[in-house]
Amino acid sequence: MIYSEKVMEHFANPRNVGEIPDADGVGEVGNAKCGDIMKMYLKIDNGIITDVKFKTFGCGAAVATSSMATELIKGKPVEDALKLTNKAVVEALDGLPTVKLHCSVLAEQAIKAALSDYYRKQGVDPEPIVGAVPDVETACGI
């Protein structure tokens, strides 16, 4: 298996690691059994994601995709974050090994889970906007 230099660079120096104590939205996906969990914290001001932090339990690809996903949405309008796909994360990392593609799916889901939480806190039903986000992976490696 080969990781791109970009994946290794993000793994070695992950961006935006940590927590936001007064986050406007928090989302967590994955589970311990499968070996990957991602937790995303969002700070949202006037529809703009002003800050984002993550914590990840998982492989190199899980850490790198979390890191890249946070970079891609930081400072962007919520609408842009909603449109972020796992494919965009993979491309930004110069590709991922096939067996690791599910990590990028997890990163996309983690952001969506955090956005759902944000809408819920606003008293808005997130499902029509964000879509259904599974709480935990129903099967490992989706």
Place this chain on the structure above:
Amino acid sequence: MEKRFVYADNSATTQISKPVLDAMMPWLTEGYGNASSIYSIGMDSARAILKARETVAKALGAKTSEIYFTSGGSESDNWAIKCAADVSAKKGKKHIITTVFEHHAVLHTCQYLEKEGFEVTYIPVDEMGLVHPEDIKKAIRPDTCLVSVMFANNEIGTIQPIEEIGKICREKKVWFHTDAVQAVGNVPIDVVKMNIDLLSLSGHKIHAPKGIGALYMRTGINLPNLIHGGAQERSKRAGTENVASIVGLAKAIEMATADIPGKQQRLSKMRDRIIAELLKIPESRLNGDPVRRMCGNVNISFRGIEGESLLLSLDLEGICASSGSACTSGSLDPSHVLLAIGLPHSTAHGSLRITLGDGNTEEDADYIIEKVPKIVEKLRAMSPLWERILRDEDIDAE
């Protein structure tokens, strides 16, 4: 400590040693004759192979005629198991006994045979990773054709009671195969004393090249071929002999078995120091038996972190090691060995295997002891699972 390169994955493979390379060189250059040819450079090759066969036999307490060179451990395992099954099926014996934590070369071969109509009993191991000979005894039936138990486990390093199992099999007149790929050079082996009928070994674990191994087949057992073709290896294994690698394997096994107690003494001291230091890390556990284990094997799980991240972080510090996490096993489940000794998935994901070898020094051990705790701490700081462990949540309930 200053950054250094520490190769601590000797159960994965080893570097070809200088004496092995020197022994091989003539056969990679001017000694290119086909061992089946009648002219002098052919006969030189044939003589070199014969000498190598004698050396390998001597290292195992076997007869020269009982050693067959193969492409490695996997081929030897496939040959022993498939062909023992094949020849026994004709006598109506279609039951095989093995263990749940064999190497995949054995496990997947047995699973293949199940699809072909054989019945396989997978003997469990205890929480230390040891096979109980009594369990083997109880599982033997009149239609059992083969028992296959690995000599030493590749992941957790446990050394199995091979002599006792061999005795039971001999008494019950059932063939006994052992995958000794990890054991050769680490544990003294005597195929006669241990009642071993078939034994697989590999070169690249003991400083010979990759792609060379051997099968010991006791006199009186006449397995059919796995590889058909020319008359090489007394018509038992076709293919023009890889003379250089055969010579390399012989040199390697000679050196690896020259002073096993000395190696055990040196490496187990280093091993135990690393284990003691790494177990000071909170929420860590040793996997496998602390005493009945290979002299260079360390296998520790750290809760709340994932093995591949640990390995990549270690690599950034110059340390090569291995893990039983799903991400490194190339499947969705963590190591079947760690699950077999009862580890929950989450703990198996966070395992680290360090396997020391001839090239490792006390300074390497110091470096490992310095780096691992820092990396575990860094990964835990960014792990949402670790948060939950600190809150005492039952993380394995899902």
